[in-house]
Amino acid sequence: MTDTASTVEKVVRAALESVRPDAAGISGSTDLTSELGLDSLQVMDMVMEIEDHLDISVPAEVLADARTLDQLCAGIMRLTERKSA
């Protein structure tokens, strides 16, 4: 895992735990809505935490494509790479 990927995962996990403290240590393949039970407002709060930490804006389309923690991290990674390109 690259430094950027590691940073992104840490930020995403911290944001997730800020809205769902019981989600600490969940697997990256966990489905955030059907398995973890996040509702749309919790997802939004989590994403706003991520945006503020990484100084990026996450389009709603990226969220629609990300069902699991790993997929969300991958989507955020692409955004941070685009920003630094």
Place this chain on the structure above:
Amino acid sequence: MSLLDKFQALAELKKALGDGGQLSSVATPMDEVHSATSAIIQGHKVVLAGTNNYLGLTFDARCRAAAIAAIESMGTGTTGSRMASGNYAGHRDLENALAGAFGWTAGIVFSTGYQANLGALSALAGAGDTLMIDADSHASIHDACRLSLATTIRFRHNDPENLDRRLARMGEEAKRALVVVESLYSTLGDRAPLAEITEITKRHGAWLIVDEAHSFGLFGERGLGLCEELGLLDRVDFIVGTFSKSLGGVGGFCVSRHAELELLRMASRPYIFTASPPPGVIAATRCALDRVLEGQDLRATLWRHVHRLYGELQRLGYHVGSPTPGPVAALVFKERDEAKAQWQGLLDAGVYTNLMIPPATPIGMNIVRISLSAAHSDDEITHIIGALEQLAQNRRTAS
């Protein structure tokens, strides 16, 4: 899992909200409607304190007469799109009157308020553009984003600084961003900080559209909404609104100082691929618009009721969603059962309100929404306050 299994959770929620022999708090059937503020529910007369009939114009004598005359002369429906056989003189007249009221040149009428947002936003912002929306936007705005090919970015609810950061990240691309806000959010009754949002939007070279659905008719000298009241009409790019609240009909509109709005007629799918509003609705709305523009008397009555209710809610210790008095008073409860008991208690006392629960509201916010009308009499407001007082006393006794 089969096709219909996903509805099981909704079936359970429906049961919890009232099913079978119990009156449902969702889609409560009204057997008869006698006036803008009075109806019969399950055989009992109730005061309507949960509609969007802010000026009471559904029963205005002139509006009703105009609707009846239009039906008599032009029929009950148009059976066609505005781009085909459903383009009547009345539609154009209403569009010109709406745009003219704002001092602008361009106006488009849509068949519903929902379609006004859907049709305006999805056509204004396309591929390569950005829709920058408040996170607590109405479903019609979120759905417009899904229909549009634009990138959608949300900023924190009513947070100008958060919007500023997101627009700053866009740099020059902010010139292709359309900022979308509502002037008055109907769930909690809170208002957008429009002056700050307008300043930030314009500083970044972005565009601004304001949804005045719940403020048109109620704010400003001529009732044009909060942008008029705050003196922002020369800086806002587009305003959308609805006919189904203060205007007492059904339909929606978008007006602009940019003549290019006219071209949306050829680009907006929710405008093109639906039947136009029927003549009776257009005639009543045209009449209601005149009543709004000259409606300082109605606004004065409504605001007198609003200040009285808010003062009483504070005295009775209710937690209200917005501290600023407005046409919507959202009573907030932590528990769903508590809110449902309040809603049922009010109905039993002859006061109809709205129950709103998550996911329609944020988690932990179960809301009994009270909305007032200029058509309420002082006695009806007294009745509503009396019911609220009794329930507050009951809660104190129980605890």
